[in-house]
Amino acid sequence: MILLQITENLGSDTVQQVVQQVAQQIVAPKAAAEQLNLLQLILKGGWVMYPIFILSVMAFYIFFERYFTLRKANKDESSLMLQVRELIKQGNLSSAVALCKQSNTPIGRMLQKGLLRIGKPIKEIEGAIENVGKLEVAKLEKNISVLGIIAGIAPMLGFVGTISGVIKIFYNISLTDNISMGSIAGGLYEKMITSAAGLIVGILAYIAHHILNLMVDKIILKLETESIDFIDLLEEPSK
Numbered sequence: 001m002i003l004l005q006i007t008e009n010l011g012s013d014t015v016q017q018v019v020q021q022v023a024q025q026i027v028a029p030k031a032a033a034e035q036l037n038l039l040q041l042i043l044k045g046g047w048v049m050y051p052i053f054i055l056s057v058m059a060f061y062i063f064f065e066r067y068f069t070l071r072k073a074n075k076d077e078s079s080l081m082l083q084v085r086e087l088i089k090q091g092n093l094s095s096a097v098a099l100c101k102q103s104n105t106p107i108g109r110m111l112q113k114g115l116l117r118i119g120k121p122i123k124e125i126e127g128a129i130e131n132v133g134k135l136e137v138a139k140l141e142k143n144i145s146v147l148g149i150i151a152g153i154a155p156m157l158g159f160v161g162t163i164s165g166v167i168k169i170f171y172n173i174s175l176t177d178n179i180s181m182g183s184i185a186g187g188l189y190e191k192m193i194t195s196a197a198g199l200i201v202g203i204l205a206y207i208a209h210h211i212l213n214l215m216v217d218k219i220i221l222k223l224e225t226e227s228i229d230f231i232d233l234l235e236e237p238s239k
Contacts, residue, residue, distance in 0.1 A: 055153060059205040062208075070140060088233060088234075109132060110132045113128050114128065122235065125234065130227070133223045137220055151205040154199075155198045155199050160194070161195060
């Protein structure tokens, strides 16, 4: 009844103005919270976010650099082996060597080494091919192990950020001697953001590490298959 009397005395226009002012005061904090962008949120993670960011940049660079290198090395070379076979049967070893050198692929370099050893015992040719294959695999696996290290370190850094955030919470409480949302908010931000960032970077690095290893395994299988075919080709005249 009292509210109705006050409303009647103030008038409908005045009431509407009061309601709008109250609504603005309620919505204002919410609007201010929504203005917090992703970068500002990440920066609230504290100093631990800097090494996590560096690890993420390293992981992305290594993955894409190795991915395109392995993709190039994994191109179809079935026609190369057929051409080399025909040139060997024709006795044109110099053209076969030039063809392998021109291909500029792990398989081409491996076959080139074998062609340069023709005339020597099969065991020696096979050993030379195997050594070249090992060197090519080592080149292909370059820096892939670093992704595995990043996959292990990033979540651990996130855990360090969690500990740092908890310490910050207790320190702020000791200063204010009061448990309030304002005193613990900073530590909670640091705790949750660093944990999430560390896990995300670690998971992505783990996935990238296994993708690249699968690509390397596929190339290794090709190298072994082509080396066996090449040795069989050299032994054909003696059969």
